Amino acid sequence: MALPAEFGLIARHFAPLAGRGALGLGDDAALLDPPPGRTLVLAADAMVAGVHFLPDDPPETLGRKLLRVNLSDLAAMGAVPLAYLMTTAFPRGVTQDWIAAFAAGLAADQAEFGIELLGGDTVVTDGPATFSLTILGHVAPGAALRRVGARPGDEVWVSGSIGDGALGLLALTGRLPADVHLASRYRLPRPRVALGLRLAGLARAAMDVSDGLVQDLGHLARAAGCGAVIEAAAVPLSAPARAALxxxxALLPRILAGGDDYELVFAADPADSARVRAAGAEAGVPVTRIGVFEAGEGVRVQNPAGDDVPLDVSGWSHF
Amino acid sequence: MALPAEFGLIARHFAPLAGRGALGLGDDAALLDPPPGRTLVLAADAMVAGVHFLPDDPPETLGRKLLRVNLSDLAAMGAVPLAYLMTTAFPRGVTQDWIAAFAAGLAADQAEFGIELLGGDTVVTDGPATFSLTILGHVAPGAALRRVGARPGDEVWVSGSIGDGALGLLALTGRLPADVHLASRYRLPRPRVALGLRLAGLARAAMDVSDGLVQDLGHLARAAGCGAVIEAAAVPLSAPARAALxxxxALLPRILAGGDDYELVFAADPADSARVRAAGAEAGVPVTRIGVFEAGEGVRVQNPAGDDVPLDVSGWSHF
Structure with missing residues (x-):
């Protein structure tokens, strides 16, 4: 009796990605001995073609983007990446070459981030390509970074640069001139894992910026029962983003609220600013103080004159 | 600034399902202190409307089916269920009532199987509803049931009854008369978790029957480097399946190879048959000896006269 084609597909493309506990992807489930004395950190994100990525994005980047948005969640918790499970719903008629490129991208990122595939499921769909990934990491007990914990007077920091992902989407869809840097930032987020590890015990609250800086900072402020103000001129922009602005x-709202940044936004005691800068330097990631948590509620954006900048978009929503 | 609608949706429908480590579904990831000294068991399965379930299946059963097919993977490894993460891609325009019913089904099964939601993601799709679930369980180190381990001369056993799911799909799509039992078995598999726990250390190899008895038994035989023979008359059938046959x-191949059974098929030393029966009795699940592993390769099906029954289908495949 011949095996159905999906077994060959899994053996060819995904088994090479599998770690020891995956049992060659040949059992009903994977086995994992968790690091003793550590707390597991788990997140799951899904991506749908046409919603989370462009249908003509290269397959090499799609698995990597999915892995990286999940790694960004681990970074936001200050966790060490461990392993992942993935389910893929490929459109009927997907080619072996397409899947090979998808898997090659994952292999590259597994090496870069020191993580391995534990298991998953491969199915077909009559709809858009849809991928889901569950990631596992670990932290010392009680050491996870959380969204709650900021206090009025804490400084607001962000890693890297803001707005590149949102502008990259505009560039890839012809609404801005083509730009290799911005396109790359949309397709391949740079999860700030090394920084997150160094912020544990230092940042008072943290999360990753996926739905737009204004909305996501709003989550930190709300969790703290306070507000926050962003100094627009302090927000770090890449050279292409600065040129576009x-x-x-009028691109400012898109930059501050467009999403797809996958940077970290976090709160720190002003007395710790030197330690925060040192953490960024050790992690090889710029960190920038962009504002402050304040009494009240909501997130304000101020221009250099001290006036509030109106924003007509508030961040990404599915519904 | 108002929160996007998805936050209300998650707070209303999914936060009540969340366990303590899910942090109210309000952080980037969940925290889980794994049971000390245990090996984690992890599996992930996806379901697509029109492929894994019927587009008009009641929403109450869809989340439960997804949870149960994953629980069935834990059962096949002899694992204790612990928690799950889930991503849902709902078709644009899904109603609050539909999601409420979907979540209510999950709540019922969480209570039944002693498991809780840890995290996930909620997105929309322009395609069919697509769900993905990652389940975590645990076993004593070295105690997981595996697919490899059967030996020629071992008996082939199955739990419950075979073919109900495949016949249920025929009944729900008008190709067989309507039948409440068969439809229920298609929509709500019965993962044999309690039996799996009792088979650890007793069965020599095990897996769950999801792609059809013949194909899945073939996996156990292949892993053992041998073949297997099924006595067709010994395969346990429910009363509705017996009547349909x-x-x-001509329904016999559909029953033996149609899939969607979510029973356990396992190998045991003939000297252990009394212990196997006792395990079934303790778990409250019938167990039936249906054949034997033999030298050679492949799976044969024999009729009562001892002749091989030709099967023209070999099991479910996506590709």
């Missing part, structure tokens, strides 16, 4: 100042 | 003997 200079050419069209 | 009596009315149309």
């Amino acid at each position: 200079a050419a069209d100042p | 009596a009315a149309d003997p």
